[in-house]
Amino acid sequence: MDMCHLLEVKNLTKFFSKRLSHFAYAKKDSFAAVRDVSFSLDAGEALGLVGESGSGKTTVANMLLKLIEPDGGQILFGGEDITRLRGYKDLYPVRRNIQAVFQNSGTSLDPHMTLGEIITEPLKNYHLPTEGKAEESLALVGLPPEWARRRPHQLSGGQRQRVSIARAMVLKPSLLVLDEATSNLDVITASQIIALMRKLHEENNTAILFISHDISVVDRLCTRKVVMKDGMIVETLRSLDLSEARHPYTRRLIESKMSVSL
Template sequence: MTPLLDVRGLTKHYAGPHGRVLHALEDVSFTVAAGEALGVVGESGCGKSTLGKSLLRLVEPTAGEVLFEGEDVLPLSRRAMAAKRRDMQMVFQDPFGSLNPRHSVGTIVGEPLAIHGMPGGKARVAELLDQVGLPADAAGRYPHEFSGGQRQRVAIARALALGPKLLVADEPVSALDVSIQSQIINLIGDLRRAYGLAMIFISHDLSVIRHVSDRIAVMYLGRIVEIGPAAQVFEAPAHPYTRALLSAVPRRPGAAQPRERIILHGDLPDPSSPPPGCAFHGRCPAAMPRCSVEPPELVSRHVAETGGTAIAACHLHEHADAPALEPA
């Protein structure tokens, strides 16, 4: 079956000062099936947000392919891409910055309908506001009259107005109070199931990612270093970087098998001067000599603990007899 979204070798470079090139994304490949939720996680600066924006061409990729329903959207004209965005929508991190303060909520939510000539008008706007938990009279009010959580509900209503097939959520709760975050996460999950949406959920918060994702992609310095089913990534991480991230997640007192904290020494490498070999080798507790000279490829390996297949870019997993990481 053809996946809804098939990303192949997606690369994004930015021109930096003094002729330097910032490697924001490097050869990123993955698929998303219809109705599936893929979580994307990693440290700040790893390329998560650039990935989300590149998929919708809010920033133009340097190379690669983004096949949506089998069609590469990167060569499309501006007009053709605008039409394609009916099926590909985004919820941004800052709900205040993504809403026009001069427009009423009704105008903001109804604007996609007007642009694409969709029927419904005020009735459809009222329906959308009700679906995201806002009263009908919200349509006549302005973004500054709402709380951060309410503004994010407006942004979600706008993203759903055209009935998209794919929703890209870029850190949609990180700017909200902790008390509100769970409400928005649950709302997004409920609406995703109701609409049959595929979703790419970008976050640095592993507990949020686990709650919303069917599969998880772990990014480091512009590359995917591990991808797999959510339960497997959490219970049997295949990449040393994933293990380090998970070791930092607080566990409830008395929880079974507490993880030993893994301290990563050194800083994230400069994306304008990525190191040779594996980009993680300078911080990796399991690094081998070849890691500093030979970049690893994403390869599959059977995971005995879960019975599943891990896909990780790590020299530890390139051969069936390679030493396995200790259970998490």
């Protein structure tokens, strides 16, 4: 069999209009929110994507998740070119294997559904058995299985984010994209969730793309860290050693974290 990366992104590019009005759209009014971004992610690997606010991280994630269309470049998933796939039917098999948790995932859980219904919904979408799965998934993310009958408003923010992770993991995806998934949580809850993600990652061999503006948080889960600035990749780091960081921007990112670390 061909050795290929789980995910490979080549020269990914996305332009946005600088103006608010759609009518004003013209080349000179647009800027590259993401420009020529290339990286790869192997099966079972945890890769970090870091950079300051506005550097283009979420735009990259949204293109991978097929939520927005790239203006250039290519996305290969499991060796298949998914760049131009569109629509529910074509994306159905891909979506099963790429799941995501966002900063607001916990707060946007459907208040009318029980946690059990929320967690097993993806299984139903794929006509898979749901029996006992909610309880199993709740236990996996460290919540009491009997909470399957509870509703989201009965949970704390950190607990709701765990439910989002349980829902994202229930299909056993080969790739989990976490976009600022711990950014809204206090330091202790964030630490617990990162530990949980490491455990899920190691036990299930799920590849993770971990996105955060905080390089020290990313470093706790990911060996390789891709650093973005102004829509472009400036370098890829293996450690937070200042001697490894070549780019002054990366050095600033590391230094700013060292002064506030625990």
